[in-house]
Amino acid sequence: MRTPSISSWAFDAPVRSPFAMPTGLPGRLAGWLMLRLNDPRELLGLLDVREGDHVCEVGCGPGALIRALDQQTRAQTIRGLDPSADMLAMASRHNAAAVASGRVLLGLGTADRTGQADQSFDRVVSVNNVAMWPDLDAGLRELHRILRPGGVLLIAWHGGTAPSAIARRNSLPPRKLDRIHHALERLFSLVERRELTKITAFTAQRRS
Template sequence: MERMWSTGTEPNAFAALPAGAVGRFGGWLMARTNRRQQEQVLGRAAVAEGERVLEVGHGPGVLLQLLAARTPAGEIVGVDPSAEMRAAATARNAPAVASGRIGVAEGTASATGQPDAAFDLVIAVNNVAIWPDLAAGAAELARVLRPGGRLLVSWHGGTAPTRMMRALMLPEDKLTQIAEALAGRFRSVSRLRTERCELFLAEGPR
């Protein structure tokens, strides 16, 4: 199993790479504890009418649901390496999946399985630290964005993190590594904090 770039350890089956009964419980917990972060990221997304949006590491599918309900996005695609999370996201969004508004597929940050220049916006919430290869993830997400497209990458933190989130926060040197990896693939990279998120906005894939 590949190791996480941020820690050098293998992803656990609870939340990093959910699998089996423990992974299903992890997904249930994530759906309840991460919603506020996902709403804050969505508030920065500025999704325009008809845009195609890709969520990488969609987990139980809460943000996919919010994108469909609260934005005028045309097509929304989610990719995740966990079969349990793909099943949970499909069940949570069953009507939108059936209609074709939302698509759910197997994929990772470094291998999304999506075509070149296919999306206007890519979002990754609470999974950048568990990617096996940070540079490969940045390159892949730049590849699937259209010219002028934008990427939102978020991790636990912000100005008022919960006690649970504080245990997951990345040190400053790791956050700097994320910014540098994105800067190697995008013309513009900015970093900001919301109440619960350390958020990176990258625009203009190279």
């Protein structure tokens, strides 16, 4: 199966990669690598999920962060969205018990079209997919819409203080990172950028 291409605000040419739109066998192999290479522990600290929070991950992939949220936080519900049916199937298998209990809910969705209700989440997170969005501003407007006043948005992308070889190859140049920062500042308050070990992370709060 030929890997489909996607348009991206961050790159000049269409992106064709099983990590950008995981489908078929190449996509499942990419998902397997995501499960083994991505470490969600630092992200959990930044998200600071409180007891009873409703959390949404946009671009949940095979479900590594979903599992960490389920096992290590007291969130009431955890919603995982992804445009790839193959990734949602992997995420469902990886979180079978939580899905069966109804605590984890999975479905098709993208940053600019989540299909979720206004102000329905206390925490919204997107990891290693912001550069794959077709329209940065449209995606941020949508995530602002579904976030409750005072809620926190976390946007993360490859980078950090000790990046892996994959993170180094996929890191964004400073002008692209600055664009994310400025776009967040137009919508949110308390925007901060942090360099984690293998991730560049932006946190922002929706104004109360």
